[in-house]
Amino acid sequence: xxxxxxxxxxxxxxxxxxxxxxxxxxxxxxxxxxxxxxxxxxxxxxxxxxxxxxxxxxxxxxxxxxxxxxxxxxxxxxxxxxxxxxxxxxxxxxxxxxxxxxxxxxxxxxxxxxxxxxxxxxxxxxxxxxxxxxxxxxxxxxxxxxxxxxxxxxxxxxxxxxxxxxxxxxxxxxxxxxxxxxxxxxxxxxxxxxxxxxxxxxxxxxxxxxxxxxxxxxxxxxxxxxxxxxxxxxxxxxxxxxxxxxxxxxxxxxxxxxxxxxxxxxxxxxxxx
Numbered sequence: 001x002x003x004x005x006x007x008x009x010x011x012x013x014x015x016x017x018x019x020x021x022x023x024x025x026x027x028x029x030x031x032x033x034x035x036x037x038x039x040x041x042x043x044x045x046x047x048x049x050x051x052x053x054x055x056x057x058x059x060x061x062x063x064x065x066x067x068x069x070x071x072x073x074x075x076x077x078x079x080x081x082x083x084x085x086x087x088x089x090x091x092x093x094x095x096x097x098x099x100x101x102x103x104x105x106x107x108x109x110x111x112x113x114x115x116x117x118x119x120x121x122x123x124x125x126x127x128x129x130x131x132x133x134x135x136x137x138x139x140x141x142x143x144x145x146x147x148x149x150x151x152x153x154x155x156x157x158x159x160x161x162x163x164x165x166x167x168x169x170x171x172x173x174x175x176x177x178x179x180x181x182x183x184x185x186x187x188x189x190x191x192x193x194x195x196x197x198x199x200x201x202x203x204x205x206x207x208x209x210x211x212x213x214x215x216x217x218x219x220x221x222x223x224x225x226x227x228x229x230x231x232x233x234x235x236x237x238x239x240x241x242x243x244x245x246x247x248x249x250x251x252x253x254x255x256x257x258x259x260x261x262x263x264x265x266x267x268x269x270x271x272x273x
Contacts, residue, residue: 021046027095055188081108092116093117095119105206144178145172
């Protein structure tokens with residue numbers, strides 16, 4: 001399904017299951033299709049809402065606007081929540097999606113029921129920005145195998161990468177073709193550029209919604225200290241640490257991923273001990 005945003009861009013979305021609504025926000029290279037393996041389990045307990053943000057998946061690209069800032073994604077997300085007729089909704093964002101979720105939480109707190117931030121940072125560090133610039137430089141070559149080599153292996157823990165060689169080889173074959181696409185690289189370039197000035201460190205104190213933060217000790221894209229920072233600056237937040245997973249926590253630990261989302265979304269009353 002699509003809805004037409006105020007900037008005349010069509011946004012693709014899907015709804016699965018019944019229950020308390022939760023929007024899953026993609027990481028920077030993801031789309032709604034990325035969540036397919038998790039839908040059977042999550043949709044049993046939640047109304048799962050998938051959405052491709054601007055320049056992602058089946059949503060419109062921003063080729064007519066070479067540069068835009070990331071908070072625009074949060075504004076479109078707010079329009080999307082209104083389009084669905086929801087007063088409040090829980091949001092889970094991973095990486096880029098987590099950044100958009102933070103922006104949404106600060107700009108539209110009245111629309112947020114619960115917030116889940118997985119493998120997410122409060123700002124774009126110099127190191128993270130350098131990685132993004134490197135991705136874009138290699139992306140310009142449209143060499144899909146080279147782009148895969150400088151991105152995907154670093155999203156996983158060494159343990160997972162070594163133990164799932166056949167699966168990773170299959171991913172390489174599929175993704176190398178995708179990464180050779182001009183459309184994909186054109187979108188990725190803008191998505192990376194949109195994060196350059198992202199910095200919500202001074203606004204985390206504004207977040208009042210119940211918040212769950214997940215970090216992974218083997219995450220080399222966004223180190224565990226960045227999730228620790230979120231926990232220390234979002235009052236009352238909960239912090240879960242996975243010791244043997246990398247940046248793609250949902251793929252390395254799918255059972256934990258589903259359990260955390262389903263459990264957190266569906267706790268509707270305080271537990272008094």
